[in-house]
Amino acid sequence: MKKDKEASGLKTQNSSGINRRSFLAKSVLAGVSLSGVSCSWAATRSDTGKGSNNAVAAINEKRRLGSLEVSPVGLGCMSMTSGHYNPPRDIEEMVPVIRGAVDQGVTFFDTAEYYGPFSNEALVGRALAPVRNQVVIATKFGFQFENEKPVGRNSRPEHIRRAVEGMLKRLQTDRIDLLYLHRLDPNVPVEDVAGTVSELIKEGKALHFGLSEVSPQTLRRAHAVQPVTALQSEYSLIQRVHENQVLDTCEELGVGFVPWGPVSRGFLADKFNEYSRFSEESRHSEVPYFEPEALQANMKLLGLVRDLGRRKGVSPAQLSLAWLLAHKPFIVPIPGTTKLHHMKENIGALDVKFSQEELKEFRNAFSKIELVGVRSSESALTDM
Ligand SMILES: NC(=O)c1ccc[n+]([C@@H]2O[C@H](COP(=O)([O-])OP(=O)(O)OC[C@H]3O[C@@H](n4cnc5c(N)ncnc54)[C@H](OP(=O)(O)O)[C@@H]3O)[C@@H](O)[C@H]2O)c1
Numbered sequence: 001m002k003k004d005k006e007a008s009g010l011k012t013q014n015s016s017g018i019n020r021r022s023f024l025a026k027s028v029l030a031g032v033s034l035s036g037v038s039c040s041w042a043a044t045r046s047d048t049g050k051g052s053n054n055a056v057a058a059i060n061e062k063r064r065l066g067s068l069e070v071s072p073v074g075l076g077c078m079s080m081t082s083g084h085y086n087p088p089r090d091i092e093e094m095v096p097v098i099r100g101a102v103d104q105g106v107t108f109f110d111t112a113e114y115y116g117p118f119s120n121e122a123l124v125g126r127a128l129a130p131v132r133n134q135v136v137i138a139t140k141f142g143f144q145f146e147n148e149k150p151v152g153r154n155s156r157p158e159h160i161r162r163a164v165e166g167m168l169k170r171l172q173t174d175r176i177d178l179l180y181l182h183r184l185d186p187n188v189p190v191e192d193v194a195g196t197v198s199e200l201i202k203e204g205k206a207l208h209f210g211l212s213e214v215s216p217q218t219l220r221r222a223h224a225v226q227p228v229t230a231l232q233s234e235y236s237l238i239q240r241v242h243e244n245q246v247l248d249t250c251e252e253l254g255v256g257f258v259p260w261g262p263v264s265r266g267f268l269a270d271k272f273n274e275y276s277r278f279s280e281e282s283r284h285s286e287v288p289y290f291e292p293e294a295l296q297a298n299m300k301l302l303g304l305v306r307d308l309g310r311r312k313g314v315s316p317a318q319l320s321l322a323w324l325l326a327h328k329p330f331i332v333p334i335p336g337t338t339k340l341h342h343m344k345e346n347i348g349a350l351d352v353k354f355s356q357e358e359l360k361e362f363r364n365a366f367s368k369i370e371l372v373g374v375r376s377s378e379s380a381l382t383d384m
Contacts, residue, residue, distance in 0.1 A: 058350035059105035063332050065256025066229035068178060068208050070136050072325060073347055074108030075101045076260065076336030077124050082115040084283040085265060089338050091123050098127035100340045102135065104347055110232075110258075110334045111171075112140035112182055113163060117148055118170060125171035132173055138230075138258075139167050140212060142182035155185035157196040164205055180210035180232055181222075184383045190218050194225035201226070210258075213384035216249035228255045232334075233384075235259035237268055237320050238289060238301060238371060244380040247328060259324055262333035264289070267302065269317035269342070274299050288373030297372040304366055314352050317345060322352035326359060 062069040079085045080094040098109065111124045121139055128135050141163040144154035167176060179200065181193050190211075200206040208229035211222055222228055231250055235242050236259060250257045263269040265284060274296045278285040289298060302316065309319040317335070324333045335346045354362075 059347055062107075063256075063329065065178075065258065065330065065332060066208065066227065066254055068136065068229050068256070070108035070332055071106050072332060072350055073106065073321065074110055074138075074258070074332055074334035075106050075343060076110045076334040077120055078110070078112070078115045079336050080338055081119040081123055083281070084115075085336075086338060088116075088119070091119075091126075094123055094338065095127045097338060097340050097343060098124065101343050102128070102131055104344060106343075106347065107134065108136045108138070108332060108334065110138050110260075110336075112180075113145075113167060114140065114143050114150060114182060117143075117145055117150065118166070121167055121170040125173065129172045136177040137171055137173065138178035138180060138210065138232075139171065139176055140180040140182035140210075140232075141167070142185065142212075153183055153185040153187075155181060155188040155193045157192065160193065160196045161200070164200060168205065175204055176206045178208045178210050178229060179206035180212050180230075181214075182212050184211075184214055184218060190214070190222045191225050194222040194228075198226040212260075215381050215383050216245045217381070218383050219246075219249055219253070219255065223253050223255065228253070230256040230258050230332075232258040232260055234261040235324065235331075236262050236264045237305065237323060237366065238264045238298060239374055241375040241377055241380045244377040246380050247331075250330065251328065256330045256332060257328065259331060259333045260336075262324055262335050263317050263320050263346075267295075267298070268305060268320040270302065270306065270315070289371070291373055294371075294373030297370065300369045301366055301371060304362075304369070308358075308362060312352060314348070315345060317342070318349040318352055321346055321349035322354065323359075323362070325349060326354050 059071055059073070061072060063072045075098065077098065080097070081088045081091070109124055109128060111120045113121060124137065128137065141160055142153055142155050143150045144152050144159070164176065164179070168174065179197055184190060194209065197206060197209045201209065209226050210230040210232060211219060211228055212232045213234070214231065219228060219231055231246070233242055233246065235257070239261065247257060265287065266272060267289070272295065276295060277292070278290060284290045288294060305316045305319050309316050312319065314322070321333055321335060324331055337343050337346065
């Protein structure tokens with residue numbers, strides 16, 4: 001039996017048969033920095049690789065989440081310190097990944113109090129301090145912690161205010177560009193949360209309001225009190241539940257959509273196979289679409305992704321991200337990675353274009369696949 005590649009420490013191999021160098025050829029050009037930004041780490045910039053001019057141009061074609069402008073692909077920083085998908089990495093090794101993303105033109109960085117907890121915000125704050133005014137930092141509140149362990153949800157106004165003070169310190173900043181409610185607190189109406197964030201916005205401590213994993217109805221209620229800039233929920237080729245009314249509601253209200261898990265926690269990046277098994281410490285072991293029968297069944301989808309990727313000369317991760325980007329102009333995925341070369345590969349998705357015919361053909365093909373371990377379409381209408 002083959003083992004999970006991460007767990008076994010094997011060098012990641014790509015089972016799609018596509019040469020990994022050719023993926024990287026789709027990544028953005030070396031050494032691209034934000035124009036006019038003086039990076040304190042410029043003298044020590046690490047390797048960069050080569051890529052197409054198109055992707056370089058595309059990363060600078062900003063997308064709008066409500067009134068907020070961001071690079072079309074962001075960077076999810078969670079797994080750098082959270083231990084969800086891999087043991088927490090050495091911060092000294094992660095700072096260059098975040099700074100490497102800035103060098104490549106990424107301006108949108110995602111963290112949360114929950115990741116670590118707290119250590120992820122500290123990492124992001126430290127890595128981005130030298131370019132603070134050129135980047136957009138998004139973080140999330142909504143949990144109560146005791147002895148640095150989450151013990152439940154808490155979105156009471158005084159708790160949100162305390163949380164934000166801690167975030168500002170850890171992030172080494174005087175304002176949070178995008179402040180999300182991570183998970184709805186069943187004891188606090190979303191209107192009260194929106195009201196508190198609205199006050200924080202008036203005080204300049206937050207600039208924009210976001211929600212995560214809420215139903216269209218909750219989104220509307222919050223938006224009526226304080227305009228919502230972005231909704232962040234899991235969305236990928238494997239988890240398409242938010243196509244049931246959520247994306248339409250975002251479009252109607254002018255709210256951006258930020259897919260988390262855009263490469264299905266590594267599955268669509270061809271990181272695992274039907275024989276992959278996960279230890280209890282890994283978050284993968286709690287995700288239904290990583291259970292043995294599900295992995296087996298869902299390989300059909302990965303097979304399709306590999307095939308289309310081969311046709312277009314791109315990797316499965318790039319194909320999967322490009323599909324999200326092609327879906328709606330207000331979608332900005334935030335693939336998470338601990339590796340600079342994966343980050344560059346992911347940005348290369350911006351170079352992948354689909355014709356309407358291709359999109360139709362692809363949807364036709366994947367819609368026929370019965371996925372296992374995914375959320376029901378109705379669950380999109382319920383707060384998580
Ligand atoms: N709002 C929420 O409730 C919520 C929940 C979870 C996450 N998030 C946010 O969303 C971000 C992204 O979601 P996610 O990290 O859960 O899932 P994801 O982005 O779908 O997958 C991340 C995993 O895929 C691997 N990966 C990424 N690109 C790859 C590539 N090109 N080739 C091979 N492997 C690749 C990474 O491993 P390597 O490190 O080896 O690259 C990592 O283990 C997080 O970082 C976090 O900021 C939000």
